[in-house]
Amino acid sequence: MILDKITNDEKKQTEIAYMWLGHLRTIPVRDMNRIMNIFGSAISTFDAMYKDDKVLTGMVDANAIKPETKDEIMRDDVETWFDWNQRKREEKSILCVTPESESYPSRLQELQDKPLCIYYRGDITLADSKNTLGVIGSRRPTYYGRSKTCEFVNELSARGITVISGMAYGIDACAHDAAIKSQGKTIAVLGGGVDICYPQTNIEIYTEMCEKHLVISEYEPEVAPIGVHFPLRNRIISGLSDGLLVAEAAMRSGTTLTVECALEQGKTVYGIPGRISDPMSKGVNHLIKQGAMLVDSPTDVVEDIFSESLVKPKKRRRKKIAANKEDLNLPPSEMRIIGFLGNEPTHMDEIIRKNDMKISETIHVLGELVNKNLVECIEKSYYVLK
Amino acid sequence: MGRSYYNSKYSDYNNLMYSKVYSGLTLGIDGMMISVETDTSQGLPGLNLVGYLASSVKEAGERVRAALKNTGVSLPSRRITVNLSPADTRKDGALFDVAIAVGIILSLEYFDISDTLYEEIQRTLFLGELGLDGTVLPIRGTLPIVDCAAKNGIKRVILPVECAAEASYIKDVEICPVSHMTQILSIFIEGKWPESYVKSDIEEESDEVLVDMADIRGQEMMKTGVIIAVAGFHNILLTGAAGAGKTMIAKCIPGIMPPLSYEESMELTKIYSVAGLLGHESGYIRTRPFRSLSQNISQVTLLGGGMNSRPGEVTLATGGVLFLDEFPEFPRNVIESLRQPMEDKTVTVSRLKASYTYPARFMLVSARNNCPCGFFPDRKKCHCNAREIKKYQEKISHPIMDRIDIRLEINPVSYNDLFSAEEGMSSSAARDKIMEARERQEVRFRHEEFSFNSEIPQGKIEEYIKLGSGLEELLQETYEASNMSARGYFRVLRLARTIADIGGRDDITLEDVEQALYYRNENEPTNWL
Numbered sequence: 001m002i003l004d005k006i007t008n009d010e011k012k013q014t015e016i017a018y019m020w021l022g023h024l025r026t027i028p029v030r031d032m033n034r035i036m037n038i039f040g041s042a043i044s045t046f047d048a049m050y051k052d053d054k055v056l057t058g059m060v061d062a063n064a065i066k067p068e069t070k071d072e073i074m075r076d077d078v079e080t081w082f083d084w085n086q087r088k089r090e091e092k093s094i095l096c097v098t099p100e101s102e103s104y105p106s107r108l109q110e111l112q113d114k115p116l117c118i119y120y121r122g123d124i125t126l127a128d129s130k131n132t133l134g135v136i137g138s139r140r141p142t143y144y145g146r147s148k149t150c151e152f153v154n155e156l157s158a159r160g161i162t163v164i165s166g167m168a169y170g171i172d173a174c175a176h177d178a179a180i181k182s183q184g185k186t187i188a189v190l191g192g193g194v195d196i197c198y199p200q201t202n203i204e205i206y207t208e209m210c211e212k213h214l215v216i217s218e219y220e221p222e223v224a225p226i227g228v229h230f231p232l233r234n235r236i237i238s239g240l241s242d243g244l245l246v247a248e249a250a251m252r253s254g255t256t257l258t259v260e261c262a263l264e265q266g267k268t269v270y271g272i273p274g275r276i277s278d279p280m281s282k283g284v285n286h287l288i289k290q291g292a293m294l295v296d297s298p299t300d301v302v303e304d305i306f307s308e309s310l311v312k313p314k315k316r317r318r319k320k321i322a323a324n325k326e327d328l329n330l331p332p333s334e335m336r337i338i339g340f341l342g343n344e345p346t347h348m349d350e351i352i353r354k355n356d357m358k359i360s361e362t363i364h365v366l367g368e369l370v371n372k373n374l375v376e377c378i379e380k381s382y383y384v385l386k
Numbered sequence: 387m388g389r390s391y392y393n394s395k396y397s398d399y400n401n402l403m404y405s406k407v408y409s410g411l412t413l414g415i416d417g418m419m420i421s422v423e424t425d426t427s428q429g430l431p432g433l434n435l436v437g438y439l440a441s442s443v444k445e446a447g448e449r450v451r452a453a454l455k456n457t458g459v460s461l462p463s464r465r466i467t468v469n470l471s472p473a474d475t476r477k478d479g480a481l482f483d484v485a486i487a488v489g490i491i492l493s494l495e496y497f498d499i500s501d502t503l504y505e506e507i508q509r510t511l512f513l514g515e516l517g518l519d520g521t522v523l524p525i526r527g528t529l530p531i532v533d534c535a536a537k538n539g540i541k542r543v544i545l546p547v548e549c550a551a552e553a554s555y556i557k558d559v560e561i562c563p564v565s566h567m568t569q570i571l572s573i574f575i576e577g578k579w580p581e582s583y584v585k586s587d588i589e590e591e592s593d594e595v596l597v598d599m600a601d602i603r604g605q606e607m608m609k610t611g612v613i614i615a616v617a618g619f620h621n622i623l624l625t626g627a628a629g630a631g632k633t634m635i636a637k638c639i640p641g642i643m644p645p646l647s648y649e650e651s652m653e654l655t656k657i658y659s660v661a662g663l664l665g666h667e668s669g670y671i672r673t674r675p676f677r678s679l680s681q682n683i684s685q686v687t688l689l690g691g692g693m694n695s696r697p698g699e700v701t702l703a704t705g706g707v708l709f710l711d712e713f714p715e716f717p718r719n720v721i722e723s724l725r726q727p728m729e730d731k732t733v734t735v736s737r738l739k740a741s742y743t744y745p746a747r748f749m750l751v752s753a754r755n756n757c758p759c760g761f762f763p764d765r766k767k768c769h770c771n772a773r774e775i776k777k778y779q780e781k782i783s784h785p786i787m788d789r790i791d792i793r794l795e796i797n798p799v800s801y802n803d804l805f806s807a808e809e810g811m812s813s814s815a816a817r818d819k820i821m822e823a824r825e826r827q828e829v830r831f832r833h834e835e836f837s838f839n840s841e842i843p844q845g846k847i848e849e850y851i852k853l854g855s856g857l858e859e860l861l862q863e864t865y866e867a868s869n870m871s872a873r874g875y876f877r878v879l880r881l882a883r884t885i886a887d888i889g890g891r892d893d894i895t896l897e898d899v900e901q902a903l904y905y906r907n908e909n910e911p912t913n914w915l
Contacts, residue, residue, distance in 0.1 A: 140772075142765040169771050201773050279766050345763065347797035349607045359610050360889075360897040363904045379763055380625070380907050381607065381795035 002050060003043070006082055010043075011100070017046035018098035019085065020078055022116030023220055026068040029232070030113035035064060042100070042116075049073060088221040092195045094119050107132075111239050111265065115218035119194045122214035126185050127240055129162040131306045134241030134267075136234075136258050137171030137248045142280050143345050143378060145171060145248030148272050150178040152245065155298035157184020161306065164189065164240050166233060167202055167215075171247045176205045180213070187240065190217040191233045192225025231257045238262035243305050245270045246292065249283030256283060259292070268305060270295045333357075333365050338385065341375060345382040405492035408511050408540065409470075409485035410531035411477055414742030415656045415697065417527070417534030419511075421471050422482060424489035429465035435486070437470035440478040446516075449480070450487045453516040457567040459496060466490060476740065478694060480515035481525040484544065488512050488570060497574040506542070507573075511535045513545040520567035524548035526662035529655050532556045542579070544570065550583040552655060552664050597637045600812035604799055608635055611794045611905055613816050616642055617823035618884030619838035621728065621750040621789055623713070623782075626796030628760035632753035636709050639751060641813045643674040643706065644824040647837070650705045653745060657704060661697050675706035677748075681715050685723050691735040695742050698735075700727045703748035713752040714781035721786060724750070728789045731841065747841070750790065754782070764798075788871055791840065791881045792905045823887035839884045844876060851879045857899050864903055878902045 003013040021032055021042060039045040048055050056070040089096065096119045097104045105127035108114045118124075133156060137145060153175050157163055163179040165172040167188040179186035188209055192198055194217045197206040209215050218236065219229065234257055238244055244262040246269060249255035259269055269292040274281020288294045295301050330338065336355060340346070352362050366383060369375035376386050409420045433447040447468075451461055468486055470477050492499065492507070499507075513531065515523040528549040533556050535543065542560040543553060550563035561583040564570055569580050599609060608624070612635055615622040624632040646654065654671040658664045664671075677699050679688070690698030700708060710716060727733040727746035734743045757775040761768035770778075787793075830850060831837055842850055853861070865875055882902035886894045 140765060140769065169773075199773065347795075349605055349797050350800075352606055353604060359607060360901055363900050364897055367900055367904070379795065380793065381797070382763065 002078060003046065005079060014042050014100050015098050016078075016082060017042035018100065019096065019117045020046060020050075020081065022098075022218065023081070023085070024069060024072060026072050027065055028113070029115060029218075031065070032116065033113055035059075042098075050078065051076075085220060088195075089119075092221055094121055094194050094221055095124070096120065097124060103128075105240060107241075108236070108239050111235070113235060114239075115236060118216050118218055119220065120214060120216040121194050121210040122212070124214060124216075126162055126187055126214040127216070129185060131161045132164055132187075132241050133161050133301065134164045134237045134244040134258070134262070135171065135175040136165060136237065136244065136246055136255050137175075138250060138253065138255065138280060138283075139168050139170040139172075141170045141174070141248050142278070143384065144274065144343055145272075145280065146174050147343065147384075149174045149247040152247070152272065152295075152298045152301070153178035153184075154182045156301060157182045157186070159298075159302060159306075160184070161302075162187060164237055166191070166230070166237055167198075167205065167209075168230075169199055169201070173202050173205060175247075176202075176209065180205065180208055185213055187214045187216065189233050189236045189240070190215060190219075190225065191229035193217060193219050193221040193223040195221045196223075196225060198225040230254060234258035235261040235265075238265055238267055241267060243268045243270060243301065245272070245295070245301060246284050246287055247272050248274060248280055249287070250280050251282040251286065253283055256287075259287060268293060270301055270304070272296070333361065334369055337362075337365055337369060338374060341383055341385045343384060345378055345384050348381045348383070351383070403493050403495055405489050407485050407489045407492065407507060408535070409482045409513060410511060410535055411475075411479065411481065412527035412530050412660050413475075413740070414695070414744055415530055415653075415660050415701075417530035417532070418475065419535060419538050419540075420475075420477065420482065420485075422485040422489045422512075423469045423471065424486075424493040425467045425469075426464045426490075426493045427467070431463035431465060433461070433466045433468070433490075435468045435470070437468075437473045438476050439470065440476065442480055443470070443477050443482060446480065446483050446486050449483055449516050449518060450490065452518040453483070453520045453567055454487055454490070456518065457520040457571060459491060459571070461490070462494065464494075466493070479525065480523075481513050481527070481531075483516035484514035484522060484567075484570065485512035487516060487567065491571075491574060499574060500577070503574075503577055509540055510542045510544060511540045513543065513549070514564070515546075516567065522546045522564050522566060522570075527660045528553050529555065529652075529659040529664075532559060532561075533652075533656070535559070544580070551585075552659055552670060554583055554585045555652070555655065555670055597634055598641065598813045599635075599638045599816050600810055602631055602634055602638070603810055605631060605635075605796065606810065608794055608796050609811055609816070611792050612639065613642070613819055614881070614884055614888060614905065615749065615751070615792050616644075616816075617820045617839075617888055618827070618880065619749050619840045620791035620881060620884065621840075622752070622792040622794065623787075623790045624751075624753040624794050624796055625756055626753075626794075627762065627764060627798050628755055630796040630798040632796055633711055636707075636711070636751050636753060638813060638816075639707055639709075640674065640676040642816045642820055644817075644820055646672060646674060646705060650837075654705055657697055657701055657745070661702060663702070675703050676709060677703040677707065678709040678711065679716075681712065681717075683716070683720055685720055688720055689723055689727065689733050689735060690742075690744055691737060695735055695737050695740070697744045698733065700724070700733050700746040700748055701744040704745045705747060706749070707751050708748040710750070710752040713754040714778060718781070721781075722783060725785055725789070728786075749840075752790070788874055789877075791877050793907050794905070819888055822890060823884065826887045826890075839880050839887065840877075842880055842883075847876055847879060851883050851894065853879075853894055853899070854896075857894065857896060860896065860899055861903075874906065878906050881906060 003016060007013060036045045039048055059065045060067050060070050096117055098117050103124050135153060149171050153163055157179040162185040163175055164187045165175045167176060176186050176188060194215055197203050238258055238261040244267055246255055262269055271284045271288045271292040271294060273288055273294055274284055340355060370377055374386055375383050377383055404425045406421055406423045409422055410417050411420055435444055435447050513525055515525055517523055524546045529552045532543055532553040536556050536559045542562060544562050544564055545553060547563040547565045550561050553561050562580040563583050564580050572578055626632055651671055658671055679699055686692050688698050688700060690696060690701055731747045732743050733746040734741055756762040757768055757770040758778050759768055759770050762775055827839055882894050882898045885898045885901050
């Protein structure tokens with residue numbers, strides 16, 4: 001047996017078999033899981049398929065695998081591959097788990113297309129956290145989407161819920177960032193090797209998460225994050241999550257694919273609604289119409305799935321500010337602007353015209369409000385209520 | 387007298403003598419007198435020109451010979467040597483043709499010239515290019531040359547008709563325009579000088595306003611910002627989505643600029659004269675320039691230089707506006723090369739032969755989008771991701787941003803505004819405000835060389851800009867909290883001074899400083915993404 005050449009330990013052999021089967025790029029994971037069920041175990045699958053022309057030809061004839069897969073296996077050499085893989089993992093301090101190992105995330109075991117090997121950096125036990133929530137959304141969110149995501153994640157992670165997302169631009173990055181900032185735990189599922197931070201702009205989040213949180217991927221080190229990987233990693237995001245929160249999504253976006261996975265896996269989907277006229281919220285609103293649960297506060301999510309055993313957050317900062325608005329004793333001009341501003345970024349021109357104020361006065365009042373932390377200037381001349 | 391000395395000592399009385407006439411050239415935007423000496427002697431026949439000449443001057447010999455022949459003066463078989471002195475200054479251009487022709491005629495003694503006429507000729511400046519048929523053709527740089535000549539005791543200038551208008555602004559000099567060599571010959575034949583030029587009194591006011599500010603509805607913020615910029619000559623950057631009205635407001639700027647002072651006008655006319663861009667009719671620059679640049683501009687056209695060391699766009703925009711629409715689309719080296727002229731208000735062009743310093747006192751008006759697609763911050767239309775937007779905005783480096791006092795974010799006009807009946811502030815109202823602020827500055831800087839708040843040198847800031855105690859603290863706070871540079875700090879002070887001037891206040895108030903800080907917007911927060 002070829003695996004004996006590498007190691008004699010049967011456990012180790014199973015692991016290598018899983019890893020090898022998982023590294024084949026030409027066969028869908030779902031099909032590989034099915035084949036493994038037929039052969040019984042990873043080792044027997046490996047033994048049967050590894051460079052056995054007869055078996056492979058038979059499988060191609062029976063339409064179980066594609067001819068490309070046969071070619072890939074025939075070209076491969078398990079010993080050199082394993083050497084390389086092991087070296088890379090040591091070099092880049094990446095660890096891996098396979099379905100047979102104890103630390104393999106239990107939520108993924110039930111998946112029909114469970115990843116055969118998970119490479120990770122960080123703390124793998126996070127994947128088995130008691131309460132997990134996937135947070136997904138647009139890669140180019142509006143200010144509303146961003147601020148709502150932050151608001152939800154802040155509160156949910158303060159209550160001890162582990163937030164899972166894909167570390168892409170926009171909502172993903174925002175969710176990870178908010179979770180890190182509010183001392184919660186968070187997991188990123190990547191569409192490439194764990195050693196590749198994509199997109200590069202998230203390098204701060206990535207570094208932080210590799211140390212204190214968890215970054216996982218079913219791809220080997222140095223595998224490029226290409227487009228086709230992303231829909232596949234979405235099934236891991238939804239698989240790891242107890243529920244899926246959709247923050248903001250346009251129609252026909254990648255988010256919808258993740259939602260499909262989640263529904264297939266029987267997870268509840270929550271949607272933060274947007275305005276009906278807003279194309280950036282069309283997707284979410286559509287999901288809600290289809291039966292996703294409408295949530296307008298983090299508590300809605302908590303009460304729906306995590307009702308038992310959740311720590312109450314120590315502070316509820318937002319509520320406090322809102323309640324105290326009247327007590328702040330603001331001058332009338334400041335009160336008026338506070339009343340005028342909302343969640344939508346408002347340009348200075350509009351504030352001036354609608355309130356019939358002078359420019360110098362408006363600048364002064366807005367400056368005061370920003371100093372008092374009631375209003376935020378999100379881009380030069382654009383203001384929102386905090 | 388010199389010529390009789392040479393006559394008696396070295397030559398036959400006939401046809402062999404020395405003569406000297408004056409012409410001029412430009413160095414940068416300054417004029418310089420050139421003396422053209424001609425000597426005729428026995429020897430191998432020929433016409434030699436010496437004196438560190440560019441080929442355009444060397445070729446003058448052929449032009450002059452043909453022009454003289456075609457006006458009836460054929461050169462004899464003599465050795466003629468023409469020297470243009472000072473001999474160590476590089477001479478370029480065809481503007482010495484007339485002087486060379488006159489020098490040759492004098493030295494050949496074709497005509498009997500009285501001593502008084504010779505004396506008069508010694509106090510005359512000859513400018514102009516010659517065509518082969520004897521026509522006198524226009525030249526570049528008349529004004530600075532005539533200005534310099536007047537200061538050096540020249541009383542009369544013979545020049546091409548087309549250049550008469552601009553030269554007529556120099557006082558104490560008689561301008562005698564000529565269009566053909568025959569008019570010059572008649573000086574020697576009949577002793578009659580060409581009719582002197584009479585400045586026409588019709589001052590055509592070019593009140594041509596491209597766009598009136600009243601056409602722009604709403605957007606008071608933007609208008610106020612532009613008014614402040616124009617009043618104090620501050621650089622301005624307009625940022626906003628495509629179609630928000632950036633270019634439109636920029637086109638309003640010429641219509642609200644304060645008029646030029648005499649000195650400024652003179653300087654500008656000199657520059658345009660050297661660049662050969664003066665119109666022949668008016669001959670004088672009365673309105674502030676508005677130079678709109680295209681994106682294919684090179685560093686040389688921007689800063690000046692090239693073969694003939696012509697002034698660049700930054701110099702041509704002196705006293706006026708240099709407008710760069712779609713700022714980030716300009717080549718990076720072009721944008722960055724604006725740093726030095728923006729700070730020093732001059733630009734030095736170093737060439738192999740000499741280096742010239744041109745004025746570059748322009749007001750930078752630039753416009754840009756927030757992102758490559760042009761729609762940000764409207765996320766419904768903008769498909770750019772955070773990285774692309776950041777990259778686009780970083781195309782304008784910090785040092786350039788630091789020199790821009792007013793950075794406006796422009797909101798696209800809403801439908802209601804577009805069709806609202808009420809008109810915004812009109813250009814004439816804006817001009818009144820600007821003139822008021824301008825007058826205050828004129829009074830303040832009457833003993834100074836500069837005339838705008840934005841030009842107050844660092845050393846004189848304390849003298850002209852006084853802050854109350856509370857304001858210093860506010861500025862200090864902002865200075866420490868933001869990544870403001872020392873340059874930025876002083877620029878805020880100058881801007882606050884202008885804002886107070888517009889408001890008609892002698893003291894700078896808290897609101898002025900707040901507005902200045904707001905317009906300068908040191909932090910450039912982009913929390914949107």
